Amino acid sequence: MAVLHKEFIEFNKNISLTSKRKESLKNSRKELRKKIRKWFKDNKPDELQPKFNGQGSYSMNTVINPLPVTDSQGKQKLMYDLDDGVYFIKKNEQNDHRSINTLHNWIFDSVDNHTGQSSIKKNTCIRVVFADGHHIDLPIYYKNEESILLAHRSKGWLESDPKEFTEWFNGKKTTQLERIVRYLKAWKNFRETNNNSLKLPSGFELTILATENYFEDDNDDRAFRETIRNIESQLTNTFGFKCLRPTTPAGEDLFANYSDTRKSNFLSSISSLLNDLDRADEEPNFRKASNILVKNQFGSRYPLGEDNDSDTKNKELIKALGMATVTPKPYGY
Numbered sequence: 001m002a003v004l005h006k007e008f009i010e011f012n013k014n015i016s017l018t019s020k021r022k023e024s025l026k027n028s029r030k031e032l033r034k035k036i037r038k039w040f041k042d043n044k045p046d047e048l049q050p051k052f053n054g055q056g057s058y059s060m061n062t063v064i065n066p067l068p069v070t071d072s073q074g075k076q077k078l079m080y081d082l083d084d085g086v087y088f089i090k091k092n093e094q095n096d097h098r099s100i101n102t103l104h105n106w107i108f109d110s111v112d113n114h115t116g117q118s119s120i121k122k123n124t125c126i127r128v129v130f131a132d133g134h135h136i137d138l139p140i141y142y143k144n145e146e147s148i149l150l151a152h153r154s155k156g157w158l159e160s161d162p163k164e165f166t167e168w169f170n171g172k173k174t175t176q177l178e179r180i181v182r183y184l185k186a187w188k189n190f191r192e193t194n195n196n197s198l199k200l201p202s203g204f205e206l207t208i209l210a211t212e213n214y215f216e217d218d219n220d221d222r223a224f225r226e227t228i229r230n231i232e233s234q235l236t237n238t239f240g241f242k243c244l245r246p247t248t249p250a251g252e253d254l255f256a257n258y259s260d261t262r263k264s265n266f267l268s269s270i271s272s273l274l275n276d277l278d279r280a281d282e283e284p285n286f287r288k289a290s291n292i293l294v295k296n297q298f299g300s301r302y303p304l305g306e307d308n309d310s311d312t313k314n315k316e317l318i319k320a321l322g323m324a325t326v327t328p329k330p331y332g333y
C-alpha cells in the first residue's frame, strides 16, 4: 500500500495561491471598490452609499489556481473567481432601498469600462471581467435591522447571509479540511476542463459536502479518500441526494434543481474518484499509484511518486527487524 501523503501535500502547493497572487487579487478588488465608491459620491450623493464585505472562497482561504484556459486569440487566461458583496445599509426610519433593477443598473454603470471589457449582468450579481481572465462578482445586498436581503433579478429579494457562512466554515475548519476542499476543487477543475459537458457541483456546494463529511487523519490521502467515501454514502444512502445550506437560508437544498443528468454525472464522477483512490491505495508502487490519480482525476498538477514499492520498503524493514530478533542470544556457556 502506497501512502501518498507527501504527494497530496505537494499537490496542495501546486494548486494554492502564492502570496504574490493573493496580493494582486486583493489589489484588484481594492481598486474596484474605490471606483464604485467614487461613482456613488459623484452621481448619487443623496442615496445610501455602498459598503463592502469580501465573501466566498477568498475569505475562507480555499481559492485554487485554475487551469489556464486558451481564449479565441490563443491567449492563456487564469479564470480566478472572486466575490465581493456590495451592501446598502438602512439609515432612516423609512425603508430607503431602491428597486432591484435600479441597484443592479447603478452598480453596472459604476464599474462599466473599469477593465476595458464590458461587465456582465447576472441574476445574482454584476460580474466584472479582467483582461487576464479573473473576474470579480458583485452581489448586491440591502441590510436592515432584521435581515440581509440579496437583490436577485429573477427571484426578488432573498434572505441571505454570506458572512454567516464564512464564519460557519472558519469555525469548523482545520488546515487539513482547507486542503481537502482545495483537492476537491482542483478535481472539479480538471474533470470539467477535460469534459466540456460535465457540470459538477459548485465550489460552494463541494465545500459544504466536504465539511459535513470530513474524516480527519494524519495522512492527507486517507483523510481525502474517507471524506469522499462519506460523501458518496451520504448522497446514495439514507440522507439522499441533497446538499443543505447550513446558514441563512438554512436548510435550503442546493441540489433541489439539479437535472437528472447533472445528478447522475456527479454520482458517477464521485464513485469513479473513490474507486481510483482505493486502487491507488492498494497499489504498492508509488509511481503507479500516483499515476492513477494523475491520469483520471487530478491531471499533471498532482505529482508522480517514486518508482519503488512500499512493499520493498516494508520487506527491507521486516528483514532488518527479523535479523535482530533471530540473532542467537548468548544463552548458556
Ligand SMILES: [Mg+2]
Pocket: 081, 082, 083, 137
Ligand atoms: Mg463568483
